[in-house]
Amino acid sequence: MYHFMDFNMVTDNYTEQPMPNSLHSLRDAIRAFAQAREWQQFHTPKNLVMAMSVEAAELVEHFQWLTPEQSQQLDPAAKEAVAQEIGDVLIYLTRLADVLDIDPLQAAFDKMEINAAKYPVEKSRGHNKKYDQL
Amino acid sequence: MYHFMDFNMVTDNYTEQPMPNSLHSLRDAIRAFAQAREWQQFHTPKNLVMAMSVEAAELVEHFQWLTPEQSQQLDPAAKEAVAQEIGDVLIYLTRLADVLDIDPLQAAFDKMEINAAKYPVEKSRGHNKKYDQL
Amino acid sequence: MYHFMDFNMVTDNYTEQPMPNSLHSLRDAIRAFAQAREWQQFHTPKNLVMAMSVEAAELVEHFQWLTPEQSQQLDPAAKEAVAQEIGDVLIYLTRLADVLDIDPLQAAFDKMEINAAKYPVEKSRGHNKKYDQL
Amino acid sequence: MYHFMDFNMVTDNYTEQPMPNSLHSLRDAIRAFAQAREWQQFHTPKNLVMAMSVEAAELVEHFQWLTPEQSQQLDPAAKEAVAQEIGDVLIYLTRLADVLDIDPLQAAFDKMEINAAKYPVEKSRGHNKKYDQL
Numbered sequence: 001m002y003h004f005m006d007f008n009m010v011t012d013n014y015t016e017q018p019m020p021n022s023l024h025s026l027r028d029a030i031r032a033f034a035q036a037r038e039w040q041q042f043h044t045p046k047n048l049v050m051a052m053s054v055e056a057a058e059l060v061e062h063f064q065w066l067t068p069e070q071s072q073q074l075d076p077a078a079k080e081a082v083a084q085e086i087g088d089v090l091i092y093l094t095r096l097a098d099v100l101d102i103d104p105l106q107a108a109f110d111k112m113e114i115n116a117a118k119y120p121v122e123k124s125r126g127h128n129k130k131y132d133q134l
Numbered sequence: 135m136y137h138f139m140d141f142n143m144v145t146d147n148y149t150e151q152p153m154p155n156s157l158h159s160l161r162d163a164i165r166a167f168a169q170a171r172e173w174q175q176f177h178t179p180k181n182l183v184m185a186m187s188v189e190a191a192e193l194v195e196h197f198q199w200l201t202p203e204q205s206q207q208l209d210p211a212a213k214e215a216v217a218q219e220i221g222d223v224l225i226y227l228t229r230l231a232d233v234l235d236i237d238p239l240q241a242a243f244d245k246m247e248i249n250a251a252k253y254p255v256e257k258s259r260g261h262n263k264k265y266d267q268l
Numbered sequence: 269m270y271h272f273m274d275f276n277m278v279t280d281n282y283t284e285q286p287m288p289n290s291l292h293s294l295r296d297a298i299r300a301f302a303q304a305r306e307w308q309q310f311h312t313p314k315n316l317v318m319a320m321s322v323e324a325a326e327l328v329e330h331f332q333w334l335t336p337e338q339s340q341q342l343d344p345a346a347k348e349a350v351a352q353e354i355g356d357v358l359i360y361l362t363r364l365a366d367v368l369d370i371d372p373l374q375a376a377f378d379k380m381e382i383n384a385a386k387y388p389v390e391k392s393r394g395h396n397k398k399y400d401q402l
Numbered sequence: 403m404y405h406f407m408d409f410n411m412v413t414d415n416y417t418e419q420p421m422p423n424s425l426h427s428l429r430d431a432i433r434a435f436a437q438a439r440e441w442q443q444f445h446t447p448k449n450l451v452m453a454m455s456v457e458a459a460e461l462v463e464h465f466q467w468l469t470p471e472q473s474q475q476l477d478p479a480a481k482e483a484v485a486q487e488i489g490d491v492l493i494y495l496t497r498l499a500d501v502l503d504i505d506p507l508q509a510a511f512d513k514m515e516i517n518a519a520k521y522p523v524e525k526s527r528g529h530n531k532k533y534d535q536l
Contacts, residue, residue, distance in 0.1 A: 046205035060184065063183050064452035313476075328455050334448060364461075
């Protein structure tokens with residue numbers, strides 16, 4: 001469990017206000033983390049997108065030998081490990097969006113609108129065909 | 135740009151309240167989207183993690199032939215295309231976390247705390263060594 | 269089906285000898301292909317590994333919504349599309365190994381030896397535990 | 403370095419003939435390896451394509467923080483680690499193709515022919531535009 005004051009004391013002192021529970025606060029925490037370590041130099045979009053894809057694959061690894069049914073019933077240790085990998089992907093995705101000056105949540109809602117047009121309910125119900133085959 | 139009422143009318147009518155700007159509202163929008171299309175049957179964690187990794191690679195594709203410097207100066211068309219792919223990754227990551235009953239934002243903040251311990255500021259400043267080589 | 273003389277005439281004339289059926293001949297064909305297009309400048313290991321991972325994901329995409337059983341029974345059109353993606357991954361993997369001066373087949377046999385030591389038959393039989401959990 | 407007789411003695415005794423230097427011999431070695439461990443049950447195309455993509459990402463990881471120039475000048479330890487990852491990708495790609503009854507080398511040569519038609523020399527020389535933008 002994340003305790004803001006612990007993190008603050010142990011590491012970076014990047015703010016004195018408690019962080020609200022949002023992607024913006026995550027973005028700000030990552031900015032401070034990178035700045036304290038002088039890592040901005042490595043955080044080009046090209047490098048960050050590679051790092052994000054590597055974290056995505058580490059998440060895949062937990063599921064590669066599981067049946068679909070097993071993937072729905074992770075034991076607590078596996079679930080905790082998976083949660084950490086989900087955290088890693090979200091961290092790098094948030095950082096990538098930040099250095100590109102893109103709002104990831106807005107981008108996701110915009111894409112939902114596009115998806116809704118590509119996959120009309122009546123044509124898409126109950127099967128997994130790609131939009132260009134509807 | 136996402137306009138909530140448009141989306142609502144065109145597609146799913148999943149709620150009558152305006153959506154707050156948060157990952158929870160994105161999660162709820164995806165739930166409604168999947169439910170309207172009866173896609174829950176396809177949304178096992180195993181399948182979703184594969185889809186998420188495919189979207190991550192579509193994001194990588196935009197950067198594969200760019201220099202690091204070029205990756206920092208996307209033209210507007212490329213930036214819009216990249217924003218859509220970031221949206222796709224966030225959508226599938228949010229959906230994966232939802233079916234696993236994991237809070238992705240909490241997971242990210244928890245991982246930030248772990249990262250802060252793995253990469254102490256003094257030992258990590260200005261270079262890109264992995265934590266086991268510090 | 270690949271017809272060597274057709275390819276030769278249509279495109280690159282990179283050799284006058286018929287190509288033996290080997291990874292070395294594929295490596296040479298890719299070299300000639302890149303050279304004819306002056307693409308060596310883009311073929312840094314960093315760029316090629318990104319391109320290879322993107323092709324790997326395009327292969328994944330064909331399987332993401334299939335059950336394990338369905339993945340074993342591709343129809344002819346899907347099998348042909350999958351074969352093309354396998355070709356793409358092998359092309360980029362071969363090219364990456366070439367610019368790094370690594371023999372991919374030797375690397376694979378070397379890794380088989382390592383895997384045999386990591387996964388002794390008696391301890392590994394019939395389950396999918398990772399080597400550090402045997 | 404791979405020594406055939408060592409591998410043979412230590413592990414699987416799958417053949418008494420020396421292995422020719424080809425993808426077919428790698429395919430046969432992997433078949434014997436999987437059979438000795440009764441792993442065929444896990445080797446559905448869906449699972450194997452996930453494992454292949456994870457190995458592809460482990461290869462990406464070695465390059466994520468390197469500049470393009472640094473990626474061309476790996477030190478010996480990094481080169482050996484990269485070679486092992488290239489081996490892993492080739493192993494899983496070969497195994498995936500085998501269970502799908504696809505010849506990966508033929509698929510690659512067939513794809514080279516398609517690529518030659520998509521990227522005519524005159525239109526493709528010296529730039530990295532995608533074929534649909536030529």
